[in-house]
Amino acid sequence: MNTARYIAKRYLFSKKSVNAIHIISGISMLGVLVGSAALIIILSVFNGFEGLILSMYNNLGPDLEITPAHTKHFNPKNAGIHELANDKRVLNYTEVLQEKALIRYGNAQFIGKVKGVSANFAKGKAVDSVLLSGDFDLEKNGEPTAVIGASVQSYLSVNIGDPFQTLDIYAPRKGVSNSLNPADEFAVRSVFPVGVLRIQQEANDMVLVPISLARDLLGEPSTCSSLEISVKPDVDTDDFQEELTKKLGNNFVVKNRMQQNELLYKILNSEKWAIFLILTFVLIIAIFNIIGSLTMLVIDKRKDIAILSSMGASKSLIRRIFFLEGMMISGIGCVIGLTVALAFCLIQQKTGFVKMDEGPNPLLESYPIGLKISDFVLVTLTVLGISAIASAISSRLSVKTLDQLKETL
Numbered sequence: 001m002n003t004a005r006y007i008a009k010r011y012l013f014s015k016k017s018v019n020a021i022h023i024i025s026g027i028s029m030l031g032v033l034v035g036s037a038a039l040i041i042i043l044s045v046f047n048g049f050e051g052l053i054l055s056m057y058n059n060l061g062p063d064l065e066i067t068p069a070h071t072k073h074f075n076p077k078n079a080g081i082h083e084l085a086n087d088k089r090v091l092n093y094t095e096v097l098q099e100k101a102l103i104r105y106g107n108a109q110f111i112g113k114v115k116g117v118s119a120n121f122a123k124g125k126a127v128d129s130v131l132l133s134g135d136f137d138l139e140k141n142g143e144p145t146a147v148i149g150a151s152v153q154s155y156l157s158v159n160i161g162d163p164f165q166t167l168d169i170y171a172p173r174k175g176v177s178n179s180l181n182p183a184d185e186f187a188v189r190s191v192f193p194v195g196v197l198r199i200q201q202e203a204n205d206m207v208l209v210p211i212s213l214a215r216d217l218l219g220e221p222s223t224c225s226s227l228e229i230s231v232k233p234d235v236d237t238d239d240f241q242e243e244l245t246k247k248l249g250n251n252f253v254v255k256n257r258m259q260q261n262e263l264l265y266k267i268l269n270s271e272k273w274a275i276f277l278i279l280t281f282v283l284i285i286a287i288f289n290i291i292g293s294l295t296m297l298v299i300d301k302r303k304d305i306a307i308l309s310s311m312g313a314s315k316s317l318i319r320r321i322f323f324l325e326g327m328m329i330s331g332i333g334c335v336i337g338l339t340v341a342l343a344f345c346l347i348q349q350k351t352g353f354v355k356m357d358e359g360p361n362p363l364l365e366s367y368p369i370g371l372k373i374s375d376f377v378l379v380t381l382t383v384l385g386i387s388a389i390a391s392a393i394s395s396r397l398s399v400k401t402l403d404q405l406k407e408t409l
Contacts, residue, residue, distance in 0.1 A: 007308075008324035024293040025329060031286025032333030032387075033340070036379055039279045040341035043375045046275060048368025050268050054261075059126040060199060062094070062228035063237050064244065065255045073097075073223040074252075081227060081248070089240060092125070092230035094118045097214045097223070102170040102186075103207060105156035105193075112152055112205040114169050116214020117228075124230050127197075134160040134195030144213045147195040149204035158193050166190040169207060174219030189217045280382055287386045290326045294394035298322060319395040326391025327384070334383040338376060345369045 066081065068074045076082045076095060085093040097116040102109060119138070127136045136147055146167055148158060159165065173187045191209060198204065215221055231240055237256055244254045258265055298305070305318060348354055352366030 005324055007321045008328060024289065024296060028286070028289040028293045029329050029333040031289055032283070032330050032383060033337040035279070035283035035286045036334045036337030036383055037341040037344070039276070039283065039379045039382075040338060040375060041344055042275060042279060043272070043379075044341075044345045044369050044371055045367050046272055047370025047372055047375070050272070051370045052368050053264070053268070055129075059129050060197070061257060061260060062092070063231045063257065064229040064241055065260050066227040066229065066244070066248070067225070067253050067255070069251055069253050073220055073225055075223050076227060077222070081252075084227070084229065084244075089231055089235045090229055091232045092120060092123045092228075094121050094228040095211055095224040096226045096228055097211055097218065097220060098225050099171060099214075099218055101207070101217075103152060103156065104168040104170065105158050106165060108156045110152060110155045110205070112149070112207060114171065114207050114209060114214055114217065116209050116211035116218075118211055121208075121228075130197050130199050132196040132198045134193075136195050136197075138208065138210045140192075140194065144191055144210045145194045146191045147197055147208040148193050149206045150196055150198040151204035152207060153193075153196045158196075160193055160196060163192075167193045167207065169209075169217060171217050187217050187219065189213055276378075280386075283383065284386055287330060287383070288390050290329055290387065290390045291394050293329065294322050294326050294391070297325070298394070321395075323388075323391045323395040326394055327387055330383055330387030330391070334380060334387075338379065342371075342376075345371055 084090055087093075095118050098113055101112065101114040103112050103114075104110075117138070121138070122136055132150055132153075134147070138145055138147065148167070152158065153160070156167075158167065168188055168190050170186045170188050173185055191213065193207075197206075197208070211224070215223075231237055241254050241256055248254065308318060348367065349369045349371075355366050
């Protein structure tokens with residue numbers, strides 16, 4: 001039998017001479033419970049939002065993006081990349097021509113980006129999940145149309161479906177400068193907006209048009225700024241990226257999804273750690289209540305400590321008793337807290353009973369949840385680590401009390 005654990009268990013559940021000790025121990029356990037549950041719930045909600053943001057962006061984003069390393073534009077046929085369109089591993093091959101432009105609708109104007117894409121841009125992509133209104137169609141009745149980002153619609157108050165009002169896109173005319181008439185320095189093309197996308201801030205200021213219109217507007221008849229490639233489900237993206245990188249050499253850069261959105265991933269990761277650290281400080285305050293609880297227990301059990309000492313109990317044994325009691329208080333609170341958090345998250349996933357504030361065209365009705373085993377492990381180790389420090393401090397107090405009793409005797 002483990003003597004220290006047995007005595008610690010008896011002390012935890014036995015009746016104390018002072019009821020305040022029970023109350024403080026209960027408050028300490030409740031603090032650990034609430035802190036652990038809050039950490040798991042908030043991290044799970046953050047995981048849900050993180051997954052939602054990345055999935056929304058990835059619904060339109062390619063698996064791989066090829067961009068020139070030293071120039072702004074390139075001709076895919078001359079570079080020998082066009083043959084990728086016939087590669088059996090490729091699900092979707094899209095030529096892209098993107099540039100900043102002035103977008104005008106009525107009397108309102110907005111600086112955004114015009115992105116010309118091939119006709120098969122939407123192949124294999126869940127465009128409906130990010131389509132806020134209208135249709136995802138870049139051509140109707142043989143005429144080019146546009147799908148705009150939510151920011152463009154908001155700033156310009158674009159009325160999707162208006163058969164009389166076009167979206168005018170202005171771009172600097174190639175090779176023309178210092179003209180007597182400033183209007184001659186800009187090329188302009190008009191197109192009807194037919195749909196609105198809501199993805200993320202960087203893409204919400206975009207106007208998607210057929211690449212033929214973008215090339216005509218920008219004066220780039222055969223070049224593009226990037227190639228977007230989606231691979232088939234059974235293809236290993238990392239291996240394909242490595243193969244393309246070796247094949248294309250130093251003239252091109254091949255990026256996977258994470259590299260394309262490196263800043264987004266960094267921001268999401270840093271925000272999660274910031275939230276974790278803030279809640280951990282709250283948890284530290286709750287756990288250090290254990291010191292007060294064990295201090296009162298040591299005072300209450302002075303006679304027991306003296307008896308154990310007279311029977312030959314070492315200082316290390318007495319120290320372990322109160323250390324284990326502190327760990328038990330934290331452990332029980334942590335287990336119950338994790339259980340409560342797991343139950344809450346599962347119920348939220350099934351029913352979505354905690355609703356979000358309703359607004360125009362809401363993406364979600366309730367808070368998303370993303371459960372990760374790593375979060376449970378991290379919270380458990382954090383609680384046990386902080387508890388070990390707090391319990392160690394309290395257990396040292398028990399030895400000091402023993403020394404004081406010996407001096408008194």
